[in-house]
Amino acid sequence: MNSLQVDRTSEWFVPKFGSDRFRKSVGILFLPYTAIVTCFAALGAISGPMDIERIAAICIIYFLALGISAHLLDAVGGKTKPWGNLPKRKVWSIALGALGISFAIGIYYAFLDSPLLFPIGILEGFFLFAYNLEWFGGKFHNKASTIISWGVLPVFAGSAIQTNSISYETIMIAAITALITFALISTSRPYKLLKLNNGDINLIKRKELVLKMLSLGVVLGTISYFILKFYFIS
Secondary structure, three states: OOOEOOOOOOOOOOOOOOOHHHHHHHHOOOHHHHHHHHHHHHHHHHOOOOOHHHHHHHHHHHHHHHHHHHHHHHHHHOOEOOOOOOOHHHHHHHHHHHHHHHHHHHHHHHHHOOOOHHHHHHHHHHHHHHHHOOHHHHOOOOHHHHHHHHHHHHHHHHHHHHHOOOOHHHHHHHHHHHHHHHHHHHHHHHHHHHHHOOOOHHHHHHHHHHHHHHHHHHHHHHHHHHHHHHHHHO
16 A cells, blocks of 8 residues: 655644755654653653753653654654655664664663663553554554553653652643643644645634644743742752
8 A cells, every 4th residue: 555645844843944854854853742742751750859860861762762763753654654755764773773872861770770661661662663653553553542652651751760650749740741642632633634635724723823832831831840849849
């Protein structure tokens, strides 16, 4: 079966300037959505002791694993080809390289004093490949997998790297991030279909605004939570 060609270079998060190669290179990272998941991991880490090194480490782990590796694999492994026919060998090399660095950092902290990262990392690795490469007939390419791998596990990983535990505060944060993830995918998927089918421009703009507000809200909320914990609680 031939892959579907779905052009996403007109998405709101793709730069409107620069060469086609530059625009695709930035767009393929889905930076607003990558920022959301990276912030979720940071929120989990912030919920524990304020060890800045570990907060930075978990953010780097998720930026590399999700922002680079997962999105590159999705670009070459799914049924659709939203960024055109990319050089598979090069894309796979970059994706696996980024994933290797991500796992190396995680394994370091897991062996150091945070073994809870091992099961979380295994689960995230499974979802990364099963979701983006649509293994098992695409059975894991769904909302539930997205909510677990994007909305819950990053928060747990952030907490695990700090304290090797999952506190009640972490669980409450994960419940909120799961709801945000549900809202995100419930908006982004209809938005993508509307764009694909040249749907109502006003409806597209409304959904686009929701996506922008969710992305900005998560980033600003994470920064605010960090400031609150660092200066007033810790």
